Amino acid sequence: MPKFEYAPAPESRAIVSLKESYGLFINGEFTASADGRAFKTISPATEEVLAEVAEAGPADVDRAVTAARRAYEGTWSALPAKERGKYLFRIARIIQERARELAVLESLDNGKPIRESRDVDIPLVAAHFFYHAGWADKLEYAGYGPAPKPLGVAGQVIPWNFPLLMLAWKIAPALACGNTVVLKPAETTPLTALTFAEICLQADLPPGVVNILTGAGDTGKALVTHPGIDKVAFTGSTEVGKEIARACAPTRKKVTLELGGKAANIVFEDAPVDQAVEGIVNGIFFNQGHVCCAGSRLLVQESVYDQVLASLQNRLKTLRLGDPLDKNTDVGAINSAAQLAKIRELSEVGEAEGAQRWSPPCELPVKGFWFPPTVFTGVSQAHRIAREEIFGPVLSVLTFRTPAEAVEKANNTAYGLSAGVWTDKGSRILWMASRLRAGVVWANTFNKFDPSSPFGGYKESGYGREGGRHGLEAYLDV
Amino acid sequence: MSDTGAAPARLAVRKTYKLYIGGAFPRSESGRSYVVTDHQGGFLANAALASRKDARDAVVAARKAFGGWSAATAYNRGQVLYRVAELLEGRRAQFTAEVRAAEGLGARQAEAVVDAAIDRWVWYAGWADKIAQVRGAANPVAGPFFNFSLPEPTGVVAVIAPEASSLLGFVSVVAPAVVTGNTVVALASERCPLPAVSLTEVLATSDVPGGVINVLTGRAAEVAPWLASHMDVNAIDLTGAPDPLADDLAVAAADNLKRVLRPGAEDWTQPPGLKRILAYLETKTVWHPTGT
Numbered sequence: 001m002p003k004f005e006y007a008p009a010p011e012s013r014a015i016v017s018l019k020e021s022y023g024l025f026i027n028g029e030f031t032a033s034a035d036g037r038a039f040k041t042i043s044p045a046t047e048e049v050l051a052e053v054a055e056a057g058p059a060d061v062d063r064a065v066t067a068a069r070r071a072y073e074g075t076w077s078a079l080p081a082k083e084r085g086k087y088l089f090r091i092a093r094i095i096q097e098r099a100r101e102l103a104v105l106e107s108l109d110n111g112k113p114i115r116e117s118r119d120v121d122i123p124l125v126a127a128h129f130f131y132h133a134g135w136a137d138k139l140e141y142a143g144y145g146p147a148p149k150p151l152g153v154a155g156q157v158i159p160w161n162f163p164l165l166m167l168a169w170k171i172a173p174a175l176a177c178g179n180t181v182v183l184k185p186a187e188t189t190p191l192t193a194l195t196f197a198e199i200c201l202q203a204d205l206p207p208g209v210v211n212i213l214t215g216a217g218d219t220g221k222a223l224v225t226h227p228g229i230d231k232v233a234f235t236g237s238t239e240v241g242k243e244i245a246r247a248c249a250p251t252r253k254k255v256t257l258e259l260g261g262k263a264a265n266i267v268f269e270d271a272p273v274d275q276a277v278e279g280i281v282n283g284i285f286f287n288q289g290h291v292c293c294a295g296s297r298l299l300v301q302e303s304v305y306d307q308v309l310a311s312l313q314n315r316l317k318t319l320r321l322g323d324p325l326d327k328n329t330d331v332g333a334i335n336s337a338a339q340l341a342k343i344r345e346l347s348e349v350g351e352a353e354g355a356q357r358w359s360p361p362c363e364l365p366v367k368g369f370w371f372p373p374t375v376f377t378g379v380s381q382a383h384r385i386a387r388e389e390i391f392g393p394v395l396s397v398l399t400f401r402t403p404a405e406a407v408e409k410a411n412n413t414a415y416g417l418s419a420g421v422w423t424d425k426g427s428r429i430l431w432m433a434s435r436l437r438a439g440v441v442w443a444n445t446f447n448k449f450d451p452s453s454p455f456g457g458y459k460e461s462g463y464g465r466e467g468g469r470h471g472l473e474a475y476l477d478v
Numbered sequence: 479m480s481d482t483g484a485a486p487a488r489l490a491v492r493k494t495y496k497l498y499i500g501g502a503f504p505r506s507e508s509g510r511s512y513v514v515t516d517h518q519g520g521f522l523a524n525a526a527l528a529s530r531k532d533a534r535d536a537v538v539a540a541r542k543a544f545g546g547w548s549a550a551t552a553y554n555r556g557q558v559l560y561r562v563a564e565l566l567e568g569r570r571a572q573f574t575a576e577v578r579a580a581e582g583l584g585a586r587q588a589e590a591v592v593d594a595a596i597d598r599w600v601w602y603a604g605w606a607d608k609i610a611q612v613r614g615a616a617n618p619v620a621g622p623f624f625n626f627s628l629p630e631p632t633g634v635v636a637v638i639a640p641e642a643s644s645l646l647g648f649v650s651v652v653a654p655a656v657v658t659g660n661t662v663v664a665l666a667s668e669r670c671p672l673p674a675v676s677l678t679e680v681l682a683t684s685d686v687p688g689g690v691i692n693v694l695t696g697r698a699a700e701v702a703p704w705l706a707s708h709m710d711v712n713a714i715d716l717t718g719a720p721d722p723l724a725d726d727l728a729v730a731a732a733d734n735l736k737r738v739l740r741p742g743a744e745d746w747t748q749p750p751g752l753k754r755i756l757a758y759l760e761t762k763t764v765w766h767p768t769g770t
Contacts (some may be wrong), residue, residue, distance in 0.1 A: 092559050127620070143612070238735075245732035250725040257735065414734070416718070426766070433764045444767045450619035453762050454627050462734050465761050470627060478753075 007397045011114045015101045018138045021052040022190070024060055024139050024214060025197035028207025029065035032158055034059035039216070041190055042110035045324050045333040054188045056213035058222045061182070064211040065228040068153040068180040070112055073206030074148045076180050077150065079206075079429070085136030088175060092129035098167035098199065100128065100467045107324040109191040111369070112287050113331030114325050124449055125168040128467075131451035132172035135472060139177065142469050147233040148476040150178030152230035157220040157244075158193075159236045160186035160335050161290035161391075166451075167193050169466045170233050171210060171449075177475035179231065181207045184223055187216040188336045221247075229253065233474065234341065235292070238389075238415070238460050252319055256464025256474040258292065258456055259265065260389040261417030263438065264410035265295030265446060268403075269304045275444065280395070281448035283377055283420055285373050287391040292340070292461075293418035295446050297386060299406050305399050316373050317360040331393060334369040343392030350376050350385035355396070381412055389415070405436045416458030420446045428459065438466070494523045495671070496677035497532055497695065497702050500539030501688015511562035514672060517582030525671050533704045536692040539660040540634045542708055543689030545546070548631045548659035551581065556606030558685045563599040565680045570596070573645060573673060573765060578669035580644045594747060595646040600756075602653035609658055609755060610718045617763070624766045629759040630660035632737055633712030636705035638698055638727075640678065640718045644670035646746045648677065651717055654754035656690055663692045663711070665702060671695040699723055706730040713737035717744070 021038065022028035037055040042048060046389060056064070076084070095102065102125070103118040110117070137150050154174045158166035163185055165324040175179045185193035199214045201262040213219055217240075224232045227245050232255045234244050241259040248255045262368025265283045267276045300308050326333035352359050364370040371392055379386050379396040386396045400406040411421055419438040423427055429443040439457045442448060449455065454470035464474045495514075496503040505511075508529035514522045526532075565710070568571065570592055578588040598747035635655040644667045648682040655662045666674035678693045678698060686688050694701060698719055704712055706727035716724040731738050739757040 047710070069650070242732050242735060245735060246729050249728035249732055249738070259735075272606050338668075418618075429762075429766055433762070433766075439760065439762060441764045442761065443765060445623070445765055446623065448623070450625070450763055452617040452618070452622070453625050454761050456761070458632070458760050458762075462735060463737055468627065468763075470761050471614055 006328045008323070009103055010323060011325045011327060013104060013108070013325065015023055016105045016108065018022040018051050021370045022054065022194045022214070024054045024056050024064070025194065025210070025212040025235060026060070026064045027199065027211065030197070033057060034063070039187065041109060041157065041188065042187070043108050043368070044335050045365070047367050050109060052449065053194070053214045056219045058183070058217040060225055061214060061222040062183045062217065064213050065079060065155070065226050066154060068182050068211055069228055071206055072152055072180040073112060075206040076209050077178055081137035081139070084175065084178065085133045087203060087205055088129050088133030088172060089137060091199060091205070092126050092133060092190035094199045094202055095122065095126040099123070102164060102195060104325065105150065105195060106192050107332070109189045110160060110163055111324050111335050113329040113332045115329065116287060117288070121162055121165045124451070125164050128165070128168040128451040129172045132176040136176040139250055139472065140475070142472050144476050145476040146474060148177075151475060151477050152179060153228060153277050154179045154181045154231040154233060155223045155229040155474065156181055156233045157224060157236065158183065158185055161287060161292070163189035164192040164196065164233050167196055169235070171473050172465070174233075174475045175209065177472055179475050182211045182213060184213045184215060184220050187214070206429065224248065231475065232256075234258070238462075241462055247303040254474070256466075257462035258464070258466060259460065259462035261292045261294065261415045261457065261461050262297060262387065262389055263293055263295045263415045263418040263420065264297045264299050264412060265420035266299045266406050266422065266432065267301060267304070267308055268421075268423040268428065269301045270424045271444070272424065273304065273307055273311055276308065276422040279420065279422060279444070279446045280312055281315055281319070285331055285393050286447050287336055288371070290335060290391055291447060293380040293440060293447065295418075295420050296390060296395060299400050299409055300397065301406075302399045302401050302460065309397065313360070314373070319373055321362055321370065321372065322365060331373060334371050335391065337369055339391065340369040340371060343390055343394060343462055346385055346390045347374060347394055350379070350383065350394075350396070353383045353385070355357070355379045355385060356384055381409060383416060387413065403432065407432065412436045414460040417461035493523070495523050495695065496676045497526045498675070498681070498691070498693040499532065499536045500542070500692065501682060503525040503666045503678070503682070505533070514670070516606060522579060523672060526664070528694040528701050530701070530704045533693055533701050534708070537634060537695055537705070537708050537710055538694050539689040540663050541685055547656070547661055547687060547690045550659070552607035552610065555657065556603050559603035559606065559653070560600060561597050562680060562684045562686060563603060565684050566596045566599065569680065573676065575677055576673045576676055577645050580672055580738065581642070583721045591646050595649045598646065598750070599653055602657045605755060605758065606657050609759075613756070613759065616700050616745045621766070622768050624768055626650045626766075627761050627763045629658065630762050632758045632760050633660060634710060635660045635662050635713045635715065635758050636708070636711045637664040637715040638661055638702050638718040639664050639666050639674065640744070640746070641667050641669060642744045643667075645677070646676045650746050650750060651715055651721040651754065652691060655715070655758050656751070658755060658759055660713070660758045661690050661704060663694065664668065665696065665698060665705070665718070668696070668698055702727055702731060706736070707733055709734045710738060712746070713739070715739040716739060739755070
């Protein structure tokens, strides 16, 4: 496949006006942290400092929870449901109006290609608010009884891989169901959440309904263990998810967890190979593989292994890695130095354990955090790269002979978030789908999301669902 | 030869109360038993005192049964469970006597409890082929896909059955788990385990496959922690665990992110709602392509 030369086509940064420093968003106002602590957020593509951000301590968490409680009792729960919905519609519209600004900001802070933030993340954010807005005054029809009640104050902690989209997944259903929230974005990607705080102001959302606390793990811990919250929602690693489950176990807080995955992407011999290869690439190299539901284990039927692998390698040679703001970029920057170190370490383990490592010829920028698309072949089920979530652009390839063997291998994991099936046969899709122990099964596609489609895991991928009618349950007292 | 008096009263043949694991009735592998008394302290029986090994054996049996039970058609599961109610009905007198002895109820009350337990079993059996319609969904995604969500059983469910309600309570916590295709390891009421053990005789002679429902008797404080920390158990119901123990069990359950059901005080005579069925269901969402 020829690789065409493209002239750089960067999206303009001018649409974003970065402030030098950002405060916490508590009770409808931006405020410094009580102890004055702050940290810097950088662009992972260049290591350039983008802004300084306040770091919330326990006193700030307390302030935010108090504000959220007051808003819950004073304004938000007293508001007619249809008015609650209208606020969410407003927010959805403002997100659409400021979509390009949010996309650029997301790519700057996260390192993901502008093509993805512009075409996937931000449109889904708006869709998520729009979808849930309509639920606010229809909850009695959702199947949770005639008058389902909100829980109260939700403490929400989200990851850095889809910063604003994860915020939407958390805040939209919480508000639609009548709760108020204190949300902590990830420490490496706080900027779109802080812009979302401005959007709440533009929408005239009552103070305290949404509070945004920036900070790292300690801030998150202070939030989820705060006795003043009624609900904990967390998206992140299984390790931290278990800590949260333990911490909340003796309390009566309702907890939902959306955690790690090690999804199998299963290609049968009758699958259209070109389409499957696109799906494999999208499954593991979308968002640099920083996707909890990434198709990180490729299971190929033996009879088409050579063909699929050759096609895949050819396709990977055409991927463009580089400036996230360039509209031609396919693979952006790894989100942080720490994540890059983890990806490197597990890749080295993969080699040491005997798997064969391959990457397309790929020049990595000198500054910033980068890792080339990588494929491991000769992987066995016992290898760590077949068991542990790498959360990077690293694919492990295994083979199978029969559908039953594919199911067995796919399910041989402590995780159970997602799976992919590629075949021309509709009956086989449904046969596989019913046997795969995973919360989402994509057939002849991968990494598709929709606000009406419930998402969440089996086993150690967590509990609870986000999206759709099912997702409302997480924010209702049922 | 002359009649020297009335024949001596017939000596009753007593029952040995054992565990129920994988469709068989073993004693505890530990060789231990404990004294079960009636509500006034009179001796009723020596029940098996289950050990850690028994709990683990029961989990293995439940896991082994999960594939077949969860893959059975909903109609089939519904019929199999309804059959249990049929057999219970035939043993009403026996269960009434056992519940009376265990819980110290009057005859009428005990009868009402047994009737309620049978009716509850029937109620839950009927959910087998309805829950997917109530709990499933076709989702209108913005793309060329038929997107649907279905409830699926979460796997092996450990149940710490309520302490006071030996039959109605036991039925009310076990039936909602198995009706959707989960398999169960249930720890019967510690103080009054005998009605639950007799229920296993009904299960063994009905069409419920061995391993789908496993019943242990013994000390919650001893056995429940092994179930709560077991890495091949997917969910745990803490109904029968007293609060300090329940806290510890909930913490241990986080090791593999078990789904934890920890309800408050329950009135078993009230309609149960769907809470318990839903506690052990996963939602699976499938994106199926459309096109020509």
